[in-house]
């Protein structure tokens with residue numbers, strides 16, 4: 001409960017570390033500062049007593065914070081706390097009450113929390129939700145199986161030269177034209193950090209991508225049972241940047257796929273002039289062959305000099 005008589009002392013803990021800005025924390029910080037509260041990173045040795053401490057993590061596998069916290073109230077937030085392991089299996093479900101209230105969710109983020117990571121760069125979501133419902137992904141459980149527009153660009157962008165878009169599936173949103181139009185108009189360099197859905201990449205959508213400033217396009221081919229060769233061919237034909245270094249495709253391995261299926265996707269992408277990027281599901285427990293595959297593909301010097309995985313591991 002907020003004490004209305006005094007400004008609060010608020011502490012923040014980014015459980016994942018400080019490698020990627022934590023959006024919920026940046027929004028909470030902005031909202032509290034607007035109320036006149038003091039906000040700082042929580043440091044057990046130096047912070048003293050806090051009225052409230054927020055802990056946030058994006059990844060469920062990040063080890064939780066175990067140090068003592070000197071605070072009246074501790075609140076956990078972020079996707080990492082919306083996902084649980086049940087009976088040792090990675091079964092995802094969301095606790096909807098862990099979502100931020102609308103007045104905080106839609107506030108301009110406090111980028112000053114991460115000065116180095118946000119130099120001339122904005123981060124945010126224009127859409128939430130995804131109709132695909134991939135088994136390994138928590139988006140459908142957390143945000144629903146429909147991609148909906150949730151913001152305009154100005155909500156989290158104020159003229160920065162680069163925009164890191166965190167949308168799960170922008171192309172699945174019925175307002176895709178409006179959204180892509182806003183990104184084009186911004187003249188900022190756009191990064192679809194979660195990858196776009198190549199199955200929905202029609203020539204009309206790709207034409208809008210061509211008018212956008214994009215250094216490296218991210219796409220995904222995660223499902224081993226879906227042959228997306230024709231979709232990637234279409235993308236290659238319509239997309240104006242032809243170099244493979246500018247078209248990177250996430251390839252999920254170690255989840256319901258055989259090595260043959262993994263290599264089929266990887267070799268097909270190479271033939272079509274895309275650069276695959278191997279992501280290992282449950283890397284902690286993955287067999288060595290997946291780590292070898294990841295190194296062979298993701299280390300671009302090895303990838304360009306050694307064409308066959310069989311030769312790399314020989």
Ligand code: SF4
Pocket residue numbers: 130131132133134137138139140168169197222
């Ligand atoms: S397409 Fe992407 S965002 Fe959608 S459910 Fe699958 S992995 Fe998640």
